Amino acid sequence: MAANSLGDHGFGRMHTFKPLLIAASLLALHGQISAAEPSSTYSKADLRAANTLRERASTDDTAYQLVQSLTTEVGARFAGSAGDRAAVAWAVREMQRLGFSNVRTMEVKVPHWVRGEASFTVLEPSSQSMPALALGGSVGTAPEGVESEAVMVKDLPALSALPTSAVRGRIVYFNNRMERTRDGSGYGTAVAVRAAGPALAGSLGAVAVVIRSVGTSNDRFPHTGTTRYSPEGPRIPAVAISNPDADALERQFASGKPVRLQITSSSRDLPQALSANVIGEIPGTDRAGEIVILGAHLDSWDPGVGAIDDGAGVAIMMGAAKLIRELALKPRRTIRVVLFANEEFGTSGSQTYLAASAAESARHVLGFEADFGAGPVWRLSSRVNPAQLPLVDQIHRALAPLKLERGGNEARGGADLDGLAKLGMALLSPDLDGTDYFDVHHTANDTLAQVDPAALRQSVAAFAVGTWLGAQNPGNWERVTTPKPPRR
Ligand SMILES: [Zn+2]
Secondary structure (H helix, E strand, O other): OOHHHHOOOOHHHHHHOOHHHHHHHHHHHOOOOOOOOOOOOOOHHHHHHHHHHHHHHOOOOHHHHHHHHHHHHHOOOOOOOHHHHHHHHHHHHHHHHOOOEEEEEEEEEEEEEEOOOEEEEEEEOOOEEEOEEEOEOOOOOOOOOEEEEEEEEOOHHHHHHOOHHHOOOOEEEEOOOOOOOOOOHHHHHHHHHHHHHHHHHHHOOOOEEEEEOOOOOOOOOOOOOEOOOOOOOOOOOEEEEOHHHHHHHHHHHHOOOOOEEEEEEOOEEEEEEEEEEEEEEEOOOOEEEEEEEEEEEOOOOOOOOOHHHHHHHHHHHHHHHHHHHOOOOOOOEEEEEEEEOOOOOOOHHHHHHHHHOHHHHHHEEEEEEOOOOOOOEEEEEEEOOHHHHHHHHHHHHHOHHHOOEEOOOOOOOOOOOHHHHHOOOEEEEEEEOOOOHHHOOOOOOOOHHHOOHHHHHHHHHHHHHHHHHHHOOOOOOOOOOOOOOOOO
């Protein structure tokens, strides 16, 4: 008994409705229907459209063409850079070309840090230079660099346990290894060293920090990402080295002889800059006031060209919305694609969006976020009000040809929709397979070569079907009232 049978489709079955149900459905047209509504199933027309989307996605290369265009014509697009501004213009142009409605930008103030050049040299016991990348936001060194004996620790608790005399005046090397997992859970535990290691080491009197990359590859590409100093504490330079170089450094420590290191970095902060969130829509029909938001981030780290992080997410969302726009049926709810500015260096884009839409945050009834690579999707998870779990089961069945596992209702979502989800917005999460994601994430190796066109098409299929059925929910997406766990 689908309330949306009274929408602009499904009229053929209206005669089966009893008057009471017609009245209930008319109420639904005004968005006033309550949780007391009869159990909800999708109309045949909506399920047929879902099949059409899935089939079309299997041969549609719009998403691949988008990520190719973004990585070729724009390339790296770190917040505040010229590439960042070019990406905003690119996104506006491409959304217009794909026929999205209400294409617009929302100005976002972003911090502007520039990397400069970094070098890392083992001076003793055996002299070697290794490729290094400054951690995002870290301060540079004097031109002659920082040179000192090094102390090796695993992680933050291990550093805290050392006597101050073992740290003061030293370079601290963190050797913590990240674990490879399909769902990315290894990142959350490993990233603490990158985020907070330099602040802690500085507070204990260290002069610089080196970390083993928070990544899983054995390529010689160091991994960057944000580090955060405490406002009062000292700010010391911090760099990452790749996993094979970390192995080599640890063999030098294993010799038992003192290890002396030298680091140079010309990283520095520039004045705040302007960027923008880019927004486009597929307008809804009878429930147009409700928004299904598709989030990805337009910015990238600077060493690579942001193909998997997050060019692929941008492409999946735009590709999915484009397929829905081309359907003969129109979505009930408005589908809004938001390409967020500056996810990587402080999430100022999503914070600006959240503040700007504070008055209408409750209109955001359902969210999808793609910020975990180029697929394939292997599971459908959710974070919905338990009353809507049968509906998620129906969506999972509609995705059956993609052979997705059925995940739990504890989806954590990504950084850009975190604020809306904390306010109770439901999340549907076609989970992207992250097994290889951290081989490439935040490295110079994040290029188009990492994107598999078939996996990207499959991901677009999963997001397109999920988004469509999310927008066609015959009932309501009720608010989620359980406290949202922190992101991993
Ligand atoms: Zn990302």
